[in-house]
Amino acid sequence: MRQSANEAVSTGDRPWSFSIVGLDVEAELDALLHMGRGTRDADWELFRLGAMARQACIAPALDQLLALEHVQFVPLPHQVETALRVVRDLRGRAILADEVGLGKTIEAGLVLKEYLVRGLVRRALVLVPASLVTQWTKELNQKFRIDAIPQRDEWTWSAEGVIVASLDTAKRPPHVHRVREQWWDLIIVDEAHKLKNPSTKNWKLLNQLQHKFMLLLTATPIQNQLKELHTLVTLLKPGELGNPAEFAERFVSSPRTPKDPAVLRQTISRVMIRNRREDGALELPKRHVRAVRVELTPEEREFYEAVQAFLRSQYERSQTSRTSILPLITLQREICSSTYAALLSLEKMLKKTRDPELARQLQSLLEQGTSIPSYAKVDAVLELLDDAPEKVIIFTEYRASQDFLMYTLKKHGISSVPFRGGFRRGKKDWMRELFSKKIRVLVATESGGEGINLQFCHHMINYDLPWNPMRLEQRIGRIHRLGQTQACHIVHLVTQNTIEEHVMEILQEKVRMFEAVIGQLDDIVNDVRLDLWEKRIFEAAMTSRDDEELVEQLKAIRVEDLVAPKGGARRL
Amino acid sequence: MTATLTSPAPLRTSDERLSFCDRYFASVGARTLVARPMYREYELPVDVDKELIHRPFYWMWVETTRQPVEPTILRLAFDAEAHAREEARLNAEQPVGSFPWAAKRRVELIDFGSPLFDRVLLSASHRGRLACVREESRGEIVPWMMVNGVFAYTADLNREEWFSYAVCLDNLQIVDRFYERIQHRDLCGTSASDILRDSRHTLQEAWCALQRALADHAAAQDDGWAEEAMARLRGDLAQLSAYYESLRNELSDDERALMRLEQERKEVALIQKSTPRVECHVQQVALVALRVQQVRQLSH
Structure with a gap:
C-alpha cells in the first residue's frame, strides 16, 4: 500500500512521465503522529508564510524573463x-x-x-x-x-x-x-x-x-x-x-x-x-580620438634611418635566399614602438647570427641605439599625463616598451602598474584592483588586454599602434564599452615621418572599406583576421623609394586582396 | 478546476515584503528591536541565525570552545529611501574608518531576489511544511488531509502551477483549491491525534486517494507542450544520428568505437535536456479539522 513519494506513476501512452516528488508525505505524517506534538498557532502562521513563499517563486510560462x-x-x-x-x-x-x-x-x-x-x-x-x-x-x-x-x-x-x-x-x-x-x-x-x-x-x-x-x-x-x-x-x-x-x-x-x-x-x-x-544595439558615451604627432630627436631619427637601411638590405637578401621575413616585420614594428624594443630584437639577432658582416652591422646599430640620450615619445607621454588629471591606460605592443615606460614613469614619481598576458590570474586581478583603487597609470601590452573591463577609466594613450585595425578597436573597447558613463579620450602617439604615420592614416580608411566589403560579402564574417595586412605594409615599406611611394603603395592595397585565400600569408 | 494563480505574484511590493518579514520573524521568535518606516532591526535566535546566515565554521568554533554568542541583529531596509536614511544615521553614529571603499554595508536592502530574502523564503518554506489545525468550535468536526505544492511541466523549458488538494478522512471526497478556501478562516493549532480521533479512513488511504487525484490532474492538462517537446527531441536525435553515421565510413574500427561512445553520451544529454515530464512537487501537508457547516460550503 505504501507508495514512496518519489516513485513515478505510470501515465500510459502519454508523451510525458509523471512523478510525485518533494516532501515525503508519509514520513512527515508518521513523525507528526508519533511525536504527538501539537501545532502552535505560530506554526500555522509559518505554514501560511511557507505557502506564500512558494507561490512567490512559481515559474510561469516564459513570456518574459x-x-x-x-x-x-x-x-x-x-x-x-x-x-x-x-x-x-x-x-x-x-x-x-x-x-x-x-x-x-x-x-x-x-x-x-x-x-x-x-x-x-x-x-x-x-x-x-x-x-x-x-x-x-x-x-x-x-x-x-x-x-x-x-x-x-x-x-x-x-x-x-x-x-x-x-x-x-x-x-x-x-x-x-x-x-x-x-x-x-x-x-x-x-x-x-x-x-x-x-x-x-x-x-x-x-x-x-x-x-x-x-x-x-x-x-x-x-x-x-x-x-x-x-x-x-x-x-x-x-x-x-x-x-x-x-x-x-x-x-x-x-x-x-x-x-x-x-x-x-x-x-x-x-x-x-x-x-x-x-x-542601434547600444549608444555609448562619445569617444574623442586624436593623433599626437611626435618628432623624433636627431639621434633617434638617425637610428631609425639606420635600422630602415638595415631592414631594406635584409629584405632584399630574404627575397633571393627565400628566408622568413617575420623577424624583419617584428623589428620594423618594434622600431615604430620604441628604440628600447628594437634594441632587444637587434641583440637577439646578434646572438643568433654566424655571419660576421651581419654581426658587425648589428653591433654598430646596437651601439648607436644605446647612445640615444632622450626619447621623444616618452617625453610626449609625460606631457600628456601632466594634462590628464585622471587615471590613464597606456597600451603598447611590446614588453620592452612597457618595461621602459614603467621605469621612466617611476623616475618621474608617477605610480603605475603593469598588465600583461603572462601574469597569473591572481596577479592580473591584483593589478586591476590596484589600478582601480590606488594607482594612476596602467601600462598594458596587447596580450594582456583581452577581455578585461576597465570602464572606471576613460583616458587611453596608444604608445604605439597595432597594424591590425581590429586590434586597435579591441584596445579602445577595453574602456569604451558597456558600463562606461563618461566620454573617452584616446590619444594615438604617431612618430612623424615614419612608417607608423602612414599606417595610421591609411588604417582608418581601410577599416571603413574593410567593413563595407565584408558587410557585402557576408555579415557573419565580420572580423576576418588581417594576417596579410602586416606583410603588405612591410613589403610596401621595403620596396618604396620615398614616403610618397609608400603612401601610394599602402593606398593601393585592395581589401579584396586581404580576404582572398591566404596563400601568401602562409609563406611568411 | 486548475488551481492557477490569477492575482499578481505575491511579495513583489516592498509593503508585502515588510509585512512578510514582520510575520516571519515574529513566528520564529525573533525580537523586533527597531521599527521605523520601511526599516526593521531584528534580533535573531540561534536556530534562525544558523538558517539565515551561512557561517558553519563560526558556529563550529563557538560551540567547540563554548564561547558566549552575541545575538545577531539584522538591519533591514525595505526601500531605497529607508536604506539611505538608515545608512546615513549609522554612519553619523559610528563613522566607517579611514578606508571608505573597504567599508561593508551595514543595512541590507530587502528587495525581491536579494539573497537574504531568498533565505527567509526558504526558511519559511521549510518551517511551514507541516501543520495540524482546527476551527475553534466545540461542535462536530470533519477531518481533512491537505497537500499543497506545484506541478512542474518540464522539458527544455518549464512552467509551474500551484495546487492545493485535500481529501476528507471521513469519506475520501477530494476537494481542490482547498487552501485558497480555508486560508483566511479562523484556525488554531492542535494535535494530530485530536483531528484523527474519529476519522473513518487512515492517512495512508487518504494519501493514496490524493496521489490518484494528483495524477488525474496532470492527465487532464493539455499535453500539446509535451508533444512539441517530443517532436523536437526526435528531430535532434535524428540529426545527431545522421551526423555520426555520415562520419563513420572514414574511420578505423577503434575510432568508430570511440565515436559510438561519444554519440551515446550526446544522446543521453539530449534526452536528459528535452524529455517532457510532469513533476508534482509536494511542499506542504496539513491535517485540518473543519466544522460541519464549513464543509458544506466547501462542497459548493
Missing part, C-alpha cells in the same frame, strides 16, 4: 531580447556573438540566472580566460546575485552550484579528468573563438563534457575561415550544419566566402545571435 526581478541592474533591451531568445527559441544551446562591448557577459548571466530561478540548472560551469575568472565571479555575485565560486583546486569541480574556471586549467591533468566526470546543466565558454580548431585540447575537452545547455561567447565566431563556424556549431548541435564535407559543399565557395550568405545566415540564426552597434 523571471531573472529580471532578481538582478541588481537594468539590462539593455537587446540583452533582454537575446536572453529570451536563447531560452525560448534556441532552447539553451547558442553562440552569443555580439560585437565587442555590447554585453555578451550580461546576456549569458541573464540566461544562467533565468535557468537557476526556474530550477532548470543547478550545476553550471563557466570557462573563461584565466585573467577573467575573478571578474566573472564578481559580476555573477554582484550583478546577478548568483552564488558563483572561482575554481581553486581539483576538488572544486565537484562542488555544487556555479563554478568559474580557466579553460587552460580545465584542460590540464589532473583537472581534465575531474571536469569530464561531472554532469553540467549549463556550460558557458567566454572567448569561445579559442574553440575554432577541432584538433585542439580546448575543443576536445568541450566536446567530451556532459551537459544540457551550452553558451559560446565570442565576438569573432569566424576569424580566418568559414569552417571555424562549423566547428563551433558542431559543439553545440552536431549535425546542424552537416559534417565538414557537407558544410563545405553546401555553404563554402572559398575558405572565406560563403556560397550563399543569406542561406548561411538563415541557417546560423538557429544557433547564433549577433547584435551590432549599427543596428
Whole structure:
C-alpha cells in the first residue's frame, strides 16, 4: 500500500512521465503522529508564510524573463531580447556573438540566472580566460546575485552550484579528468573563438563534457575561415550544419566566402545571435580620438634611418635566399614602438647570427641605439599625463616598451602598474584592483588586454599602434564599452615621418572599406583576421623609394586582396 | 478546476515584503528591536541565525570552545529611501574608518531576489511544511488531509502551477483549491491525534486517494507542450544520428568505437535536456479539522 513519494506513476501512452516528488508525505505524517506534538498557532502562521513563499517563486510560462526581478541592474533591451531568445527559441544551446562591448557577459548571466530561478540548472560551469575568472565571479555575485565560486583546486569541480574556471586549467591533468566526470546543466565558454580548431585540447575537452545547455561567447565566431563556424556549431548541435564535407559543399565557395550568405545566415540564426552597434544595439558615451604627432630627436631619427637601411638590405637578401621575413616585420614594428624594443630584437639577432658582416652591422646599430640620450615619445607621454588629471591606460605592443615606460614613469614619481598576458590570474586581478583603487597609470601590452573591463577609466594613450585595425578597436573597447558613463579620450602617439604615420592614416580608411566589403560579402564574417595586412605594409615599406611611394603603395592595397585565400600569408 | 494563480505574484511590493518579514520573524521568535518606516532591526535566535546566515565554521568554533554568542541583529531596509536614511544615521553614529571603499554595508536592502530574502523564503518554506489545525468550535468536526505544492511541466523549458488538494478522512471526497478556501478562516493549532480521533479512513488511504487525484490532474492538462517537446527531441536525435553515421565510413574500427561512445553520451544529454515530464512537487501537508457547516460550503 505504501507508495514512496518519489516513485513515478505510470501515465500510459502519454508523451510525458509523471512523478510525485518533494516532501515525503508519509514520513512527515508518521513523525507528526508519533511525536504527538501539537501545532502552535505560530506554526500555522509559518505554514501560511511557507505557502506564500512558494507561490512567490512559481515559474510561469516564459513570456518574459523571471531573472529580471532578481538582478541588481537594468539590462539593455537587446540583452533582454537575446536572453529570451536563447531560452525560448534556441532552447539553451547558442553562440552569443555580439560585437565587442555590447554585453555578451550580461546576456549569458541573464540566461544562467533565468535557468537557476526556474530550477532548470543547478550545476553550471563557466570557462573563461584565466585573467577573467575573478571578474566573472564578481559580476555573477554582484550583478546577478548568483552564488558563483572561482575554481581553486581539483576538488572544486565537484562542488555544487556555479563554478568559474580557466579553460587552460580545465584542460590540464589532473583537472581534465575531474571536469569530464561531472554532469553540467549549463556550460558557458567566454572567448569561445579559442574553440575554432577541432584538433585542439580546448575543443576536445568541450566536446567530451556532459551537459544540457551550452553558451559560446565570442565576438569573432569566424576569424580566418568559414569552417571555424562549423566547428563551433558542431559543439553545440552536431549535425546542424552537416559534417565538414557537407558544410563545405553546401555553404563554402572559398575558405572565406560563403556560397550563399543569406542561406548561411538563415541557417546560423538557429544557433547564433549577433547584435551590432549599427543596428542601434547600444549608444555609448562619445569617444574623442586624436593623433599626437611626435618628432623624433636627431639621434633617434638617425637610428631609425639606420635600422630602415638595415631592414631594406635584409629584405632584399630574404627575397633571393627565400628566408622568413617575420623577424624583419617584428623589428620594423618594434622600431615604430620604441628604440628600447628594437634594441632587444637587434641583440637577439646578434646572438643568433654566424655571419660576421651581419654581426658587425648589428653591433654598430646596437651601439648607436644605446647612445640615444632622450626619447621623444616618452617625453610626449609625460606631457600628456601632466594634462590628464585622471587615471590613464597606456597600451603598447611590446614588453620592452612597457618595461621602459614603467621605469621612466617611476623616475618621474608617477605610480603605475603593469598588465600583461603572462601574469597569473591572481596577479592580473591584483593589478586591476590596484589600478582601480590606488594607482594612476596602467601600462598594458596587447596580450594582456583581452577581455578585461576597465570602464572606471576613460583616458587611453596608444604608445604605439597595432597594424591590425581590429586590434586597435579591441584596445579602445577595453574602456569604451558597456558600463562606461563618461566620454573617452584616446590619444594615438604617431612618430612623424615614419612608417607608423602612414599606417595610421591609411588604417582608418581601410577599416571603413574593410567593413563595407565584408558587410557585402557576408555579415557573419565580420572580423576576418588581417594576417596579410602586416606583410603588405612591410613589403610596401621595403620596396618604396620615398614616403610618397609608400603612401601610394599602402593606398593601393585592395581589401579584396586581404580576404582572398591566404596563400601568401602562409609563406611568411 | 486548475488551481492557477490569477492575482499578481505575491511579495513583489516592498509593503508585502515588510509585512512578510514582520510575520516571519515574529513566528520564529525573533525580537523586533527597531521599527521605523520601511526599516526593521531584528534580533535573531540561534536556530534562525544558523538558517539565515551561512557561517558553519563560526558556529563550529563557538560551540567547540563554548564561547558566549552575541545575538545577531539584522538591519533591514525595505526601500531605497529607508536604506539611505538608515545608512546615513549609522554612519553619523559610528563613522566607517579611514578606508571608505573597504567599508561593508551595514543595512541590507530587502528587495525581491536579494539573497537574504531568498533565505527567509526558504526558511519559511521549510518551517511551514507541516501543520495540524482546527476551527475553534466545540461542535462536530470533519477531518481533512491537505497537500499543497506545484506541478512542474518540464522539458527544455518549464512552467509551474500551484495546487492545493485535500481529501476528507471521513469519506475520501477530494476537494481542490482547498487552501485558497480555508486560508483566511479562523484556525488554531492542535494535535494530530485530536483531528484523527474519529476519522473513518487512515492517512495512508487518504494519501493514496490524493496521489490518484494528483495524477488525474496532470492527465487532464493539455499535453500539446509535451508533444512539441517530443517532436523536437526526435528531430535532434535524428540529426545527431545522421551526423555520426555520415562520419563513420572514414574511420578505423577503434575510432568508430570511440565515436559510438561519444554519440551515446550526446544522446543521453539530449534526452536528459528535452524529455517532457510532469513533476508534482509536494511542499506542504496539513491535517485540518473543519466544522460541519464549513464543509458544506466547501462542497459548493
